[in-house]
Amino acid sequence: MLRRFPFVINRGIRMGKKSKAPKLPETCLEVPSVASLTGVDVTPIYDTHTHLHSTFDAYRKEYPEGRFSTIPEFVKGYYARIAAQNDQLPAIHVPVKSLVDVWCEAPVLFNEWRELADSALTPELRAEKWGGIEYHFVMGVHPHEARNYTDEVEGQILEAMKHERNVGWGEIGLDYHYDNSPRDIQRNILIRQLEHAIKLGKPLTIHTREADDDIWDILSTQVPKEWKIHIHCFTDSPSLAKKLLDHFPNLYIGITGVITYATNENTSAVVRMLATSPPVDPSRSPLRILLETDAPYMVPSNLTKHQQQTFGLKSNARMPLCHAGMIPWTAEFVAKEATQGVVDQVVKQVENGAEAGDKKVWTAAEVMKIARGNARHVYGI
Template structure:
């Protein structure tokens, strides 16, 4: 019996992760703010894919990947901690961003902020001890919100009743503390809307992250919560996703309705598909997403929004919304 060889998968060269200057990078007025990234997971993915990679630490990665000459500077990131039990390394990163001197020397000038909560996938692992750790993190000066929390009925990694109970429990703490909310919702529209309206005051600040549900739900939430923002990731560029684009169109149909969006990556996931047009020599696909890809998501959003919009304007709007939502 003959042997059959399998073609070995080759990870693209690390140099392709260093993106070319986006067409909007000539202006310094539209710096990048990534309102939802998983920095430890992104760096871990990088290390797995590039064991001999040039960056030995998270700090080296951020300085080298996010602040390249000739491209947009990454002004700020909101790092998301949503595992149970809580990863203790959160404090090391947060403490390293306390002083201006350390933010310059360790982060290359990028402002580091974070939110913390327990993802609905891990609701079954939520305990009093986990909650105690989250409450400790809420008091840190670099903590700007509670999340990501919510409901996910696509995977049902935790029982739905448990997801709902833990969602409510976290919402009540966040409301009591006045902390902005980072919400995850997938295929749970009715329950997400009902629980948010029952537990959260109308004027509370809310970021519905990586929005892919119906435009109708988005509109109902936007109408009810005046300080709610819709998170836009690279998934908007995928041909299988029509809902997120429809939300953008709904904003532009009314000149009196501001575009209440927040640009984000959800890195290391969801590389914007339109980025490959800027990488003509690349053969294959990028193995991870990172914050410097946001201009390509902004470009796609501008294309949907139409006349009068470009990537720079979309990033400026998102940047102002990040100040309103998180104070960053």
């Protein structure tokens, strides 16, 4: 049985006597691309943080008679078939090229991760099992599960680090929003995992929520300044993001569909800040982001609205789950926020009596291309 973290899947929730949100048909998962990608050269999708086991579990619970009975079948069926299904929105095929699957349970789901990783060991296997999609994984113990961290769990993670498809240690960190594990245990287990990851030279996938001071203190004292770090699904303060970005030149901010949510202003503020910042290296973009889904969670709200219209459903209808094919919709929103950051900067320049700079317009295609290069830099994928 799959262990599920207490995150909220972006679906309708029945409370009191309110009616249940209408169910979208399985074909809603065949996601069209965004209009701005039509007729342009588009970088394939690189999802740097997904939970395939949880995603497939959500799929089977929503569609018990669904078309796909295994994770690789689901990946091939939806990630390699992303194209327009209607005439309302012209779109092009944007294939998924690479996935970073995240295993962060305690106890470790040993048989499950091994089966998927072994099925992607050779190009021939990846072509047969995964439709040519590159499967990678990271492993660690999530802060929610820190109370269950044991020597046995640690030994199993260390064994997983030897696998050819492993590209990092994570998702690890601090979560003071839910406090599912005591905070002192979260801190101790984070430090313990950091020590191992650094000894092994592994990139880090970091989870942080409402723990700004402690995550800064631990990372800045325990992790070498040049280390490769992915701050996953960032929603905390822009000031924390700036402090981390300034200190760690190889640190990147993970952007999920949560950037599209009206309740979250922090992630957009970070993107606007990055779009107008000088690059730490002239050969690299100042937009130090990684695109990710955190699937099955964080369906981009702009996609939800589009699918509601496509299937003629009311505004309370929700996508049943997120998957890697939805990343272009996140990239579209990132481009909008990055452009707004440039506009805001120009307005300030004019207000201060300075000459207005260039009004750069960011595009989803450009965002995807930059994020792909950043994924290569951090994870080598």
